[in-house]
Amino acid sequence: MRHFDAITRVPGDPILGLMEAFARDDNPAKFDLGVGVFKDAQGLTPVPAAVKQAEQRLVERQLSKSYVGGHGDAAFGRLICELVLGSASPLLVQQRAGATQTPGGTGALRLAAEFAGHCLPGRGIWLSDPTWPIHQTIFAGAGLKVSHYPYVGADNRLDVAGMLATLETVPQGDIVLLHACCHNPTGFDLSQDDWRAVLEVVRRRSLLPLIDFAYQGFGDGLEEDAWAVRLFAAELPELLITSSCSKNFGLYRERTGALLVCSHDAQKLLDVRSQLAFLARNLWSTPPDHGAAVVAEILGDPQLKSLWIDEVEAMRQRIARLRSGLVEALAPHGLSQRFAHIAAQRGMFSYTGLSPEQVAALRERHSVYLVNTGRANVAGADEARLDVLAAAIADVCR
Structure with a gap:
């Protein structure tokens, strides 16, 4: 008797699937706006300095893993x-x-x-x-x-x-x-x-x-x-x-x-x-x-906490700059009003208003990856290339 024959395959998580598709894409100008992680100016998800210092203290002091x-x-x-x-x-x-x-x-x-x-x-x-x-x-x-x-x-x-x-x-x-x-x-x-x-x-x-x-x-x-x-x-x-x-x-x-x-x-x-x-x-x-x-x-620890608070604020400000910067970059394409809500929203994510067809076109023509619903992780954008991202969005909105 084989016990597993009736087990069927379920679809993979769509966001994790985006991660895999992005990794396979060899376009050096690609954008990962799908996975919900913060990224810095180098495109990395950094370990905060406060975390690194706290970890070092634990390594030196911790006596048990019970x-x-x-x-x-x-x-x-x-x-x-x-x-x-x-x-x-x-x-x-x-x-x-x-x-x-x-x-x-x-x-x-x-x-x-x-x-x-x-x-x-x-x-x-x-x-x-x-x-x-x-x-x-x-x-x-x-x-x-x-x-x-x-x-x-x-x-x-x-x-x-x-x-x-x-x-x-x-x-x-x-x-x-x-x-x-x-x-x-x-x-x-x-x-x-x-x-x-x-x-x-x-x-x-x-x-x-x-x-x-x-x-x-x-x-x-x-x-x-x-x-x-x-x-x-x-x-x-x-x-x-x-x-x-x-x-x-x-x-x-x-x-x-x-x-x-x-x-x-x-x-x-x-x-x-x-x-x-x-x-x-x-x-x-x-x-x-x-x-x-x-x-x-x-x-x-007051010193570590103060450092951490500053780091969180820096992440928050970066996200806010990316939001307002993207709306500004869309202005030459006549789209700043259409996407003004991106600057008014809060946090990492934005419901852009892009349709599934436009999302697919962004991925296929410009290597811009976001969720099919139009949800974009703004915190994953490259601040130095917002004009490139805006041009891609304008292209699929024509």
Whole structure:
């Protein structure tokens, strides 16, 4: 008997497929705007100096590679809570918030999905349309009913009215996933007034917010990007937050993240955290240590933290320059107004408004690689060749 005969092949991940196609392309003038990583002026995804220094300290000082506990590195958990919620947050003083370390932000999302499936049975989850595609598969894979609320319409504009109207119809008690900043894949973020309106609907409908916070520091700044998270934490009795250190610490392959829980009292937080430790034990047993130890070293040392803050700000400013620079480079082609939204968006990604046919033409005629939906990783552009990129875009828009 052959056991594997009925197993069929599933399509590969489209973004990882773009990576492979880009690697095979021998055009020296190619652009990689597909994969979601930050790149510097040399086209490299650098290791921040603060990370290198923290790693050196760990090499010299670390005495053991034994397991960390179910919630991970305690110092990392405490410091990531301070980074996300603010060091003076009343929730931390009252011990109403805590972090469980996870393998990246994706691991935090999966732990949140398992928590919802096991501890909040019958709850559905609502995702923005569009959203990061893995959001859909993670929560569906955990057995949750997945629904969507409008976010960006066919006209490539933020649809706040449609979002609010749909959230008003969400069954009480359901979970709503929100992007704290630098919305993936669109780059369109809610204003502070929009966030207040969403908060009121969430409160009125007794919804449980799950805020995905993968890009802290890449939008308007480390503190500014946390504004909506801290608003919801201050105004609501319960909140889930997923945090990622992949982008702002450059720890992509170290898989460093956390699921933060905010509860109405300290005792209930202990109940929830006991469930998270149980679920994590059956997912990955204990989380990887290195990335979390690096983050704890940086955030716990004033000199390293100051260096890291400067490096995050430099990355943020580079992304902002690439956005405005691309719009300026499109002006001679008469396209600056059509693509003005690129400069107004935040973070690494942009819903450009290019059609799948135009995306294909960019790849075939100009070796410009981006996702078929028109999502471009602006942070992957070459600042010295924005005029070349603009000419390619103009060519496919004729």
